[in-house]
Amino acid sequence: MSAPAMGTRKTAHTDSSNKKKKGPGTLAIAYLVIYNVVMTAGWLVIAVGLVRAYLARGSYHGLYYSIEKPLKFFQTGALLEILHCAVGIVPSSVVLTGFQVMSRVFLTWAVTHSVREVQSEDSVLLFVVAWTVTEIIRYSFYTFSLLNHLPYLIKWARYTFFVVLYPMGVAGELLTIYAALPYVQKTGLYSITLPNNYNFSFDYHTFLILVMISYIPLFPQLYFHMIRQRKKVLGHVEEYSKVE
Amino acid sequence: MKHYEVEILDAKTKDKLCFLDKVGNIFTFIFTLYPQWYPARQSIRLDPKGKSLKDEDVLQHLPVGTTATFYFRDLGAQISWVTVFLTEYAGPLLIYLMFYFRVPFIYAPKYDFTTSKHWVVHLACMCHSFHYVKRLLETLFVHRFSHGTMPLRNIFKNCTYYWGFAAWMAYYINHPLYTPPIYGEQQIRLALIVFLFCQIGNFSIHIALRNLRPPGSKTRKIPYPTKNPFTWIFLLVSCPNYTYELGSWLGFTLMTQCLPVAAFTLVGFIQMTVWAKGKHRSYLKEFRDYPTLRSPILPFIL
Numbered sequence: 001m002s003a004p005a006m007g008t009r010k011t012a013h014t015d016s017s018n019k020k021k022k023g024p025g026t027l028a029i030a031y032l033v034i035y036n037v038v039m040t041a042g043w044l045v046i047a048v049g050l051v052r053a054y055l056a057r058g059s060y061h062g063l064y065y066s067i068e069k070p071l072k073f074f075q076t077g078a079l080l081e082i083l084h085c086a087v088g089i090v091p092s093s094v095v096l097t098g099f100q101v102m103s104r105v106f107l108t109w110a111v112t113h114s115v116r117e118v119q120s121e122d123s124v125l126l127f128v129v130a131w132t133v134t135e136i137i138r139y140s141f142y143t144f145s146l147l148n149h150l151p152y153l154i155k156w157a158r159y160t161f162f163v164v165l166y167p168m169g170v171a172g173e174l175l176t177i178y179a180a181l182p183y184v185q186k187t188g189l190y191s192i193t194l195p196n197n198y199n200f201s202f203d204y205h206t207f208l209i210l211v212m213i214s215y216i217p218l219f220p221q222l223y224f225h226m227i228r229q230r231k232k233v234l235g236h237v238e239e240y241s242k243v244e
Numbered sequence: 245m246k247h248y249e250v251e252i253l254d255a256k257t258k259d260k261l262c263f264l265d266k267v268g269n270i271f272t273f274i275f276t277l278y279p280q281w282y283p284a285r286q287s288i289r290l291d292p293k294g295k296s297l298k299d300e301d302v303l304q305h306l307p308v309g310t311t312a313t314f315y316f317r318d319l320g321a322q323i324s325w326v327t328v329f330l331t332e333y334a335g336p337l338l339i340y341l342m343f344y345f346r347v348p349f350i351y352a353p354k355y356d357f358t359t360s361k362h363w364v365v366h367l368a369c370m371c372h373s374f375h376y377v378k379r380l381l382e383t384l385f386v387h388r389f390s391h392g393t394m395p396l397r398n399i400f401k402n403c404t405y406y407w408g409f410a411a412w413m414a415y416y417i418n419h420p421l422y423t424p425p426i427y428g429e430q431q432i433r434l435a436l437i438v439f440l441f442c443q444i445g446n447f448s449i450h451i452a453l454r455n456l457r458p459p460g461s462k463t464r465k466i467p468y469p470t471k472n473p474f475t476w477i478f479l480l481v482s483c484p485n486y487t488y489e490l491g492s493w494l495g496f497t498l499m500t501q502c503l504p505v506a507a508f509t510l511v512g513f514i515q516m517t518v519w520a521k522g523k524h525r526s527y528l529k530e531f532r533d534y535p536t537l538r539s540p541i542l543p544f545i546l
Binding site: 194195196197198199200201 | 416417419421422423426500501502503504
C-alpha cells in the first residue's frame with residue numbers, strides 16, 4: 001500500500017545520464033586519428049614552407065605565395081570538423097565550431113584570395129603564422145587525446161600559446177581586412193546594386209566593416225573563455241602536486 | 245491514508261480561509277514567502293531536471309511517498325504572450341509604413357515623402373499592413389493562449405527578427421529604384437489571389453482552433469474540419485495555420501519579386517516547420533486515435 005521510496009528516483013536518473021554519454025565508436029576514433037594526423041602534417045608543411053621561403057628570400061615579405069596552396073587546402077579541409085560535430089563523433093557545438101571554421105575560411109577565400117592586392121601585406125604573414133602554430137598544437141593535441149597518450153607539454157602548449165597567438169591572429173586578420181577595403185570599394189567586389197530584377201542589393205565594403213566591428217564583442221568572449229578553460233585544465237594539475 | 249489537502253479555517257466562523265490541494269497553491273505560498281518570484285516565473289518539479297508541474301496538478305495524485313521533495317527553479321523575468329505579440333506585430337506595421345511614405349533619412353533627400361509610381365508597391369503596402377492588422381486583432385480577440393507568459397529575453401529576440409526583416413523588405417519594395425515583377429499584371433494578380441486565399445484560410449483555422457477551447461480553459465482537443473471549406477485542409481495537415489501562413493508569404497514574394505521577402509519566407513517556413521513537427525508529435529503522443537493521414541505542415545511531404 002505504501003508508495004515507492006524516493007531513493008529509487010536518484011539511480012534511475014544517473015542510469016539515464018550514463019546511457020546518453022555514448023561517445024564515438026572505434027571506427028570513428030580511427031577516422032578522427034587519421035584526420036588529425038593529416039591536419040597536423042598539413043600545417044607542418046605550411047610551417048616548413050614558410051621557414052624555407054624566409055631562408056631563401058632573406059626577408060619575411062611576400063611569404064604568402066610560397067604556402068598559398070597548402071594553406072587553402074588545409075584550412076578549407078577544416079570544414080569537415082563541422083560535419084564531425086553534426087554527426088556526433090566530436091562532442092562540440094556545431095554552431096560554435098561552424099562559426100570558428102567559417103571565419104577562417106572567410107578570411108582565406110573571401111578576403112586574402114579575392115583581393116589580390118592584400119596578399120603581399122605583412123598582416124597576412126601575421127595571421128598565417130598565428131594560425132600555423134595554433135593548428136599544429138591543436139591537431140596534435142586532439143591526436144594524442146584520442147590515443148589516450150597526451151603529453152603534458154602538448155596540453156600546456158595548447159592552453160598557453162593562445163595567450164599570444166590569439167591576439168596576434170586577430171590583429172593580422174583585422175589589418176588584412178582593413179587593407180582590402182579600398183580595393184573592394186573601388187572595384188565593387190561581390191557587390192550588387194539597384195536596380196535589378198530581384199530588388200536586392202549588397203555592399204561588400206560595408207559588410208567587411210561590419211565584420212571588423214563584430215570582432216569587438218566576439219574576440220573578448222572567446223579569449224576569456226580560453227583563459228577560463230586554461231585555469232580549469234592546467235589549474236587542478238597544480239593542485240594535485242600541492243596535495244602530494 | 246495519505247492526505248495532501250491542507251485546510252485552514254477561521255477558528256470562530258469556521259470559514260475556509262485557504263486550501264492547499266493543487267500545485268497552484270504551492271506557487272501562491274512561495275510567492276508570499278518570496279515576493280520577487282511571482283507565480284509565472286516559478287517552476288516546481290519532482291526531479292531537479294524533470295518537467296515542471298502544472299498549476300492544476302492535484303497534490304494527492306503526485307507519485308510521492310510519505311514525504312515529498314519538490315525542486316524549485318526560477319524561470320527568470322516573464323512577460324505575457326499578449327504583450328509580446330502586440331509589440332512584435334505593431335513594429336512591422338509601423339516600420340513598413342515609414343518606408344512606404346519615404347520618411348526622411350532612408351532614401352536620398354530628393355525622394356522624401358514622395359510616392360512610388362508602381363501600383364504594385366501600393367498594393368504590397370496594403371497587403372503587408374492588412375496582414376499585421378489581422379495579426380494584432382487576432383491576438384486581442386481570437387487566440388486563446390495555453391501559457392500566460394514567456395521569458396522576458398524572448399521579446400528582444402522576437403522583435404529583432406520581425407522588425408529587422410520588416411525594415412529589410414520594406415526598404416527594397418519602397419525603394420525609388422524598385423523593379424516591378426517580370427510578368428507584370430498576370431503575376432501580381434495571381435500573387436494577390438494566393439495571398440488573400442491564404443489570409444482567409446489562416447483566419448479560418450484560428451477561429452476553428454479557438455472554438456475547440458472554451459473560454460478560460462486550457463483543454464486540448466484534436467482539431468477537425470468544420471463547415472468552412474478553408475478548414476478541410478485539417479484532413480491532410482496538423483497545423484494548417486502554418487501552411488496558410490507560408491502560402492501568404494509565397495504570394496507576397498511573388499507579388500513583390502523581392503529577394504529579402506523570399507528570404508523572410510524561407511526562414512519563417514523553417515521555423516514553422518520545427519513548430520509544426522513538435523505540435524504533430526505531441527498530438528500523436530496525447531491522442532491514441534489521431535488521424536494517420538495528417539502531415540505536420542505540408543500535405544504528404546513534411
